[in-house]
Amino acid sequence: MYADLLHALPNVFAFANFAAVIIGVIAGIVVGAMPGLSATMAISVLVPFTFGLEPLVALGLMAGIYNGAMYGGAIPAVLLRIPGTPAAVATTFDGYPMAQKGKGGLALQVAVVSSSLGGIASAFALMLLAPPLSKVTLLFGPSEVFWVAVFGLASIIFLLGGNPVKGLISACFGVFVSVVGSDPIYGNDRFTFGQLEMLDGIHIVILLVGLYALPPVIDLLETPLKTGVNSSNLGTEPIWKALPRMKYWKTWIRGSLIGIWIGILPGAGGSMAAFMSYNEARRSSKTPDTWGEGEPEGVAAAEVANNADTASALIPALTLGIPGTAVAAVMLGGLLVHGLQPGPMLFRENPDVVFGFMWQFLFGAILLVLLGGSLATNSFARLLNLPRPLLGSVIIVLMLIGVYSIHGRMFDVYLMLGFGAIGWVMDKLKFPLPPVVLGLILGGFAEENLRLALRIGRGDPAVLFQNTTSLILVALTIAVIVGPSLKKRFLDGRKTAE
Template identity: 40%
Template sequence: MIIDALLLALQPSVLLYMFLGVAGGIFIGCLPGLTTTMGVALVLPITFGMDAAHSILLLIGVYVGAVYGGSISAILLNTPGTPASAATAIDGHAMAARGEAGRALGISTISSFLGGIISCFFLILISPYLAEFALQFSAPEFFMLAVFGLCIISSISGRSVLIGFLCGAFGVLIATIGIDDISGVARFTFGNINLFSGVNFIPVMIGLFAMSQAFVAVEEMTKEGRLEAKKVTRVLPLKEDWRMIFKNSSIFGTLGTFIGSIPGVGADIASFIAYGQSKSLSKESEKYGTGVTDAISAPESANNGVTGGALIPMLTLGVPGDAVAAIMIGALTVQGLQPGPLLFQNNTEVVYAIFIGLLVANVFMLCIGLSSVRLFTRVLIVPKSVLTPIIFLLCFVGSYSLANNFFDVIVMFIFGVFGYFLKKIEVSPSPIILGLILGPMAESNFRRALLMSRGEYDTFFSTGISWFFFILILISIFFPLLKKVISKLKSAN
C-alpha cells in the first residue's frame, strides 16, 4: 500500500502540480490581504477536472507555500502577508532594518520547514489519537484556550505592558461590533449595514501594519531616497543560530501541530502563542522586539506546524481543523471521497499519498525559499518613490478583494492612520490584532459554557484540559514577573 502511495504521490505530473502550488502559495502569501484561505479557495475551481491525488496535493502545496510566504513581506516590509505572520513581523523586520534580511529569511525558511516536517510526522504517527483528544474540547476548554492566548499580550506589548493591555482591550471591543451570535442583537452598528457582520480583522491588520508603514515611508521620503538596505552576504543562518532553530522547531512545531488539530483554531493564534511562550522562556526577553532570532523561529515553526495538525481531524474524523481544511474537505467530496475513518479503510493509498505529499511540499518550500532569498531581499533596494505607491496599491486591492466592499478599504485606511500614530509613540499594534482574533472566541465560548451549565461558573474548571490551560495562564502571567525579581536579586548580589 505504501508503494502504491509513493507511486501515486511521486508521479512527475503530481510533483509538478505540487511545485507550482507551493510557488503560487508563496506568491499569494506575500501579498497583503490575500490570506491562505483565499489562496486555496482561488485554486479550488482549477482542481475540479483533476483526479483526487492531483487535486488535494495541489491544494496542500498552496497551503504550505502561503503560510510560509506571509513571513517574507513581514520581514522585509513590516507588512504581514497573512495573519499567521503578524508575530514574525515584530522582530523579523527589526533584523531586516539593521541589514540582516538574508539571515532573518533564512531562519524563517528553515524553521518553517522543520515545523512543517514535525507536523507531518505527527500526522502520520499519532493522527487518530491526537484528533480524538482534540474533540474533547467544548466551550469551557475553548474559552480557557482563548484567555491563555490573550495573556500573551504582556509579551508583545513593547515597552509598556499597560498600554499593551489597553490596546488588546480595544481590539476585543472592536470584535464585539456586529450581530451577536447568541442573542441576535445588533451591537455598536449605529445603523450602518456594513457593520452588521462585524469588522473584519484582515483590513484592520493591513491598516495597522502595511498602510501605517507606507505613511512612515512617505514621511521619510524627503530624508532619504532608499529603504534601509545592505548587501545580502549570506542566505543561511549563522552557526550559532542552528541550535536555536532545532530547539524552537521541536518545541513550537509540536505546539503548532497540537493547536492546529483543535477545530476552529488557526495558524495566527498558534504563532502568537509561540511568540509569547518563547519570550517567557528566553533569558533575553527584554530584547524581544529589537530583532531576536528566537522571535522569528518560534512563530514560524508554530504556524507551519499547524499545516499538518489541521489535517489530523480532517482526515480521521471529517472535522476541519481550520478554514483551509474545510475547503480541502470540499475538494475531497467533489472527488467522491468522504473524509473520516472510512477514508483510511477504502482509500488508503490516497491517505498515504497526502502524507507523502505534505512532506514533499515542505521540501519544495525549503528549496524555493532558500534559493530565492537574494531575490526577495532585492525589494529593499527599490527606491521609496517606487515601492511606497506599490504598498498603497496592495493595501487597497487586498482590502477590497476580501468582500468586494469599499467599506473594508475605509476601515483599512482609518486603522492605517491610527497605526501611524501608534508607531510615532512607539506602541506595538500587535495586541489589537490579538484582541480582534481571540475576542470573539473568548466571548462566544464563555457565554455558551454558561448556557450549557445553567450559569454555573465552576464549569470552567470541570475538566483536566481546563485546569491545564488555567495553569498555563498563571505561568504566562507570573513567570515573567518572577524572572524579573530573580534577575534583580542576582544583580543585587
C-alpha cells in the same frame, strides 16, 4: 493505515501531482510575500477553479500554497515590517530589527529553515498521529476551549510593549472589534449599523492589512526619497554556510509542538501559535533582553510554529470537519468539492487521495527550503529595491486586491482603509499592534465558548472547572501570568541570601 500511506506514495510522484506541489509552493511564497495578499485569500480564489482539476492536483496546489505562504509572509515582515500573512506578525518582532542591522538575509534564511522544519514536523504529525490526535480534540468542549482562549489572551501581557496603558488600549480595541457582527448565541446584530456585510464580523485579513500594511505604505510615500528600501545589503551568504550556525533545536522542537497543539484545537490558528512559541522561547532564553532587538532565535521561534500548525490544523478538519485555522477552513471547502467528506470514514474510503495529500504536505515543506531558500528570497529582496514611491503604489494595488478578493466586495476595502487610518495613528503614537491582533482572534472566541459552556451548565459557572483538562489550562494560565514575577522574586531572594 501505514500500508495505505505507502500505497499512496507512487501516485504523488505522478508528474501533474508533483508539479502542482512545486507550483503551489512558489505561488504560496509569492502570495505570502505580497503585502495584502494572504493564504486564505489565495485558496478561496483557487477553490472554484479546482472543480475542473484532478483531486491530487488541486490538493497539491493547496498544500503547496499553504506551506509556501506561511514562509512567504516572513519576507515583507522582515524587510518592511509588514507581515505578509496574519501568522507572520510575530516574525516582525525580531526579523525587522535584524534587517535594519543589515542582517535581513540571515533573518530570511533562519525563517525559511524554521518554516520548513515546522512544516515537516506538522506533516509527520498528520501522517502518523491523526487518529489519536483527533481524540485529543474531542476532549476540548466549550469550557476547555474557553480556557485555551484565556491562556492565549494572558500572553498579551508580554506583548504590551513599553507603555502598558497603551498596550491595554490596543488589546481592548482588538477585543471590541471581535464582537462586531451577529451575537454568537442569539444571532442579534452588534454594532453592524444595518450593514449585512458586517454580520459575519470583521475578517482578520481586513484588520491586518489596514493596521500593518497601510502605515508603512504611508511612510514609504512620506519620506521624500527616490531610492529603494535598503536591501542591497541584505548580508546574504550561501545557505549552506549559514546552516551549521543555526542551533535552535530547543526552540524548533518547542515551537513545533506548540504549533501542532494549537493546530489541532479548533479556531485559534497560526498567529496564536507563533505568538505563543515566541513567548515561550523568550521566557526560556538566557538573554531575554536581546529579544525584540534582532534576535535570530525569535524569528526561528515564530516561523517554526506558524508552519507547524499547517498540516496539524487539517487533523480536526479531516477527521471531525472542524478546521483548526482559517486557511484550513477554506481548504475543507476544496476537499468537499472533490467529494471528500470529512469524518472517520474519509481515511477508509479515499485512502489514496487523503494519504497522497499528506505526502504532498511533507514534500511541500521540504521543497520550501529549496525554492524559498535561494530562488524566491533573493528575487523578492530585489523587488524591494524598487524606488519607494513605485513600491508604495504597487503595495496599494495589492492591498486592494487582497482585501477585495476575500468576499468579492468593495465594502471590505473601505473598512480596511478605516483601520489603516487608525493603524497610522497607533503606529505614530507607539501603540503596540500585536495585542489588537490577538484580541481580535481570541476575544469573541473566548466569549462564544464561555457562553456555550454556561448554557451547558445552565448558568452555573462551576461547569468551567469540572474536569482535569480545564483545571490544567487554568493552572497554565496562572503560571504564565504570575510566573515571571515569582521567578524574579526567587532570583532576587537568592541574590540577597548570598
